[in-house]
Amino acid sequence: MTHIDPVGALRAMLMIRTFEDTLARRKEHGFQLLSSGEEAVAVGLASALGAEDQLLTGGRSIGPALARGVAPERVMAELLGKSGGMNQGRAGRGHMSDPQAGFFGAHAVVGGNISIAAGVAMARQLDGDGGIVAILFGDGACGAGALHETLNMAAQWKLPILFVCNNNQLSVSTARDAALAVANLSDLGATFGMWARTIDGLDVQGVAAAARDAVRHIRDGLGPAFLECTSIRLRSHSTTARETRSRAELAELQTHCPIRRHAAALQADGIVDDVGLEQMRQDAAAEIAQAMAYAEASPYPTAQEVLRHVV
Amino acid sequence: MIYQLSVPAAVPGVEEIRILEWHGGAGSTFAPGDLIVELETHKAVVEVRAGQAGVLREIKAEPGDWCAVGLRLALFSDSADEPLPEGDATATDILVDFEVT
Amino acid sequence: MLYEQKPVMARMFFREAVTRAVREEMTRDPHILILGQDVGAFGGSYREFDGLYKIFGPDRIRDTPVAEAATIGIAAGAAAAGYRPLVSITYMDFLMLGFDALINYAAKLRYKTAGGLSAPMVVKTTAGAQGQGVAHSQCIEAWLMSVPGLRVVAPSTPADAYGLMKTALRGDGPVVYIDHKRLFPTPGDVPVTETSIPFGQACIRRDGTDLTLVSHGYMMRVASDAAQIVAQDGISCEVIDLRSLAPLDIDTVAGSVERTGRLLTLEEGQTVCGVGTEVATRTFERTGPKPWIRIGALPAPVSSNPVLEAACIPDAPRVADAIRTLLAR
Numbered sequence: 153m154t155h156i157d158p159v160g161a162l163r164a165m166l167m168i169r170t171f172e173d174t175l176a177r178r179k180e181h182g183f184q185l186l187s188s189g190e191e192a193v194a195v196g197l198a199s200a201l202g203a204e205d206q207l208l209t210g211g212r213s214i215g216p217a218l219a220r221g222v223a224p225e226r227v228m229a230e231l232l233g234k235s236g237g238m239n240q241g242r243a244g245r246g247h248m249s250d251p252q253a254g255f256f257g258a259h260a261v262v263g264g265n266i267s268i269a270a271g272v273a274m275a276r277q278l279d280g281d282g283g284i285v286a287i288l289f290g291d292g293a294c295g296a297g298a299l300h301e302t303l304n305m306a307a308q309w310k311l312p313i314l315f316v317c318n319n320n321q322l323s324v325s326t327a328r329d330a331a332l333a334v335a336n337l338s339d340l341g342a343t344f345g346m347w348a349r350t351i352d353g354l355d356v357q358g359v360a361a362a363a364r365d366a367v368r369h370i371r372d373g374l375g376p377a378f379l380e381c382t383s384i385r386l387r388s389h390s391t392t393a394r395e396t397r398s399r400a401e402l403a404e405l406q407t408h409c410p411i412r413r414h415a416a417a418l419q420a421d422g423i424v425d426d427v428g429l430e431q432m433r434q435d436a437a438a439e440i441a442q443a444m445a446y447a448e449a450s451p452y453p454t455a456q457e458v459l460r461h462v463v
Numbered sequence: 464m465i466y467q468l469s470v471p472a473a474v475p476g477v478e479e480i481r482i483l484e485w486h487g488g489a490g491s492t493f494a495p496g497d498l499i500v501e502l503e504t505h506k507a508v509v510e511v512r513a514g515q516a517g518v519l520r521e522i523k524a525e526p527g528d529w530c531a532v533g534l535r536l537a538l539f540s541d542s543a544d545e546p547l548p549e550g551d552a553t554a555t556d557i558l559v560d561f562e563v564t
Numbered sequence: 565m566l567y568e569q570k571p572v573m574a575r576m577f578f579r580e581a582v583t584r585a586v587r588e589e590m591t592r593d594p595h596i597l598i599l600g601q602d603v604g605a606f607g608g609s610y611r612e613f614d615g616l617y618k619i620f621g622p623d624r625i626r627d628t629p630v631a632e633a634a635t636i637g638i639a640a641g642a643a644a645a646g647y648r649p650l651v652s653i654t655y656m657d658f659l660m661l662g663f664d665a666l667i668n669y670a671a672k673l674r675y676k677t678a679g680g681l682s683a684p685m686v687v688k689t690t691a692g693a694q695g696q697g698v699a700h701s702q703c704i705e706a707w708l709m710s711v712p713g714l715r716v717v718a719p720s721t722p723a724d725a726y727g728l729m730k731t732a733l734r735g736d737g738p739v740v741y742i743d744h745k746r747l748f749p750t751p752g753d754v755p756v757t758e759t760s761i762p763f764g765q766a767c768i769r770r771d772g773t774d775l776t777l778v779s780h781g782y783m784m785r786v787a788s789d790a791a792q793i794v795a796q797d798g799i800s801c802e803v804i805d806l807r808s809l810a811p812l813d814i815d816t817v818a819g820s821v822e823r824t825g826r827l828l829t830l831e832e833g834q835t836v837c838g839v840g841t842e843v844a845t846r847t848f849e850r851t852g853p854k855p856w857i858r859i860g861a862l863p864a865p866v867s868s869n870p871v872l873e874a875a876c877i878p879d880a881p882r883v884a885d886a887i888r889t890l891l892a893r
Contacts, residue, residue: 261664
């Protein structure tokens, strides 16, 4: 079993952060759900999936889509409503998809994509092709009935699905502890007899290793797995939602940034030096600048397209 | 005396039934409680049992046939040698019990 | 043609027409699945899947727990991933539990993926009042008609049940197929040869000259009975069975209203934003305004109380009165 490439993981996380920062800096960036602070979950999880697997997510989907390998310029164009997006700009934030890249798609109704993912997993099971499905959702979805119904059915039918809870500890402004009575969110999976674990979602190598174990369990036909990754959200819920935390709290959170942490670990191990790290930042900036240029140059759909692909 | 067996209004809303199986043929003797015929509705089977003794004389609808509620399914008589009436002359309804399963 | 060839028909129960359509389509297309409560060895709450479990087995016919939201979601996901699930929702009232997957996901999937993905699934459900109370009696098809991307059909005969189910199972987007409890006891003739009925084609059940009476589902029987009643007074009703609610066949309705000059719409659901209101609006966009009365349930929940239920739901005498009122205009 190959381990996650630690330098590649750093590059991927830097690219996601740069992407979201660049998007947020654009004057008209629309309503976006950014995932800064959660990059290790996306990148660690993606490293455990194969080309034939599919990933689905809730609305906070930029990091996961990029980690899965969807081309950044197509994601950027999609988020800005441009025709060059992977869904011709029609899906936008929270609904984009690229099944060819293994990203089956987002569905921005909290909890809503979980049963959809189980259906995709059922299709994989019936196809018997060995492919699995991962569904990424937040702690906010853990109070939703759709999750509980789906956990039960997935366990009952031994579906090849990995439930990944990115527990960023906030549902808009409501703290996880104020919303959910369960001790560990992974207990939700354990209740149904699943492989279940709660891990540090700020440690990309830890996420990768746990996701690998979970995926192996599922591929072995032992049924679904539930992985809770405890992470942080460095930005407000959305680009239009007001921040409810103090500057001091946010500054403290920055010290837990998964990218900083992984970079520091690589530097401490002598794998990356300052020059190398700076080069990576510049590479990410250049790649995302190109993505933004592509998106800016891409046209909007015409108004006449509004009735296309309805039925 | 000649009697007729009609399709009973056994299930609310059912206007037409399908004959599933006869438990006897012309000449068969039935005692009270004997199963005469099974009828099929959209979701149930209606077992029609004799409520009085009698001899089955003539079957008017075969298995698979459809028959509206109230229509004649068969003729019975008290004894095997009574002459049957010509045509559709009215006859007294034979006493039956039915069970819906 | 010298002789019009009438198709050979076989008489069967409503449920048998559904079973036959599903069996034929499942035989033809191995990607069709059935999911729902009690659909397996039990054969469905209305026996509409009788015998299929023995033929197709537990992989393709799956009993689900009482979890309508996840069941419809799983069906939508499987549909998006290449299968054609038929989901059985025992009562239409429970369809509300699965609206997110059906309406927010399945009905919008083709649009939001620019045609890349679609959700070819059928949600088969059963509507209507039959003594089962406020949450087991509703007809909410009008809610569904307003969802872009969703198709809605409601047969009134076994032949249409057969033909519309065949089309639904061959479709490329989500379909809500609606049976009515009170239609189940009634058998009907179904063509022996394999046929399907395209969506968006209404059917004129009775020719008439004085007014156009438009309905669907079980209310078609009420409509026919009412037409029969007023025929004794010399009133001639043209009775149209919509069959398909989305898409709607306004051509047939508008053509009829052009001839008769009057419209009466009849449904078992609520009239506010109802099927009849939609039919009338779109008809009058073509024909210009015409005298119109809409009939539906009274604006109250449908009780299991026999007196209150009967008072709430339209019946033939009420429709006959409305016909006379409309004729007086």
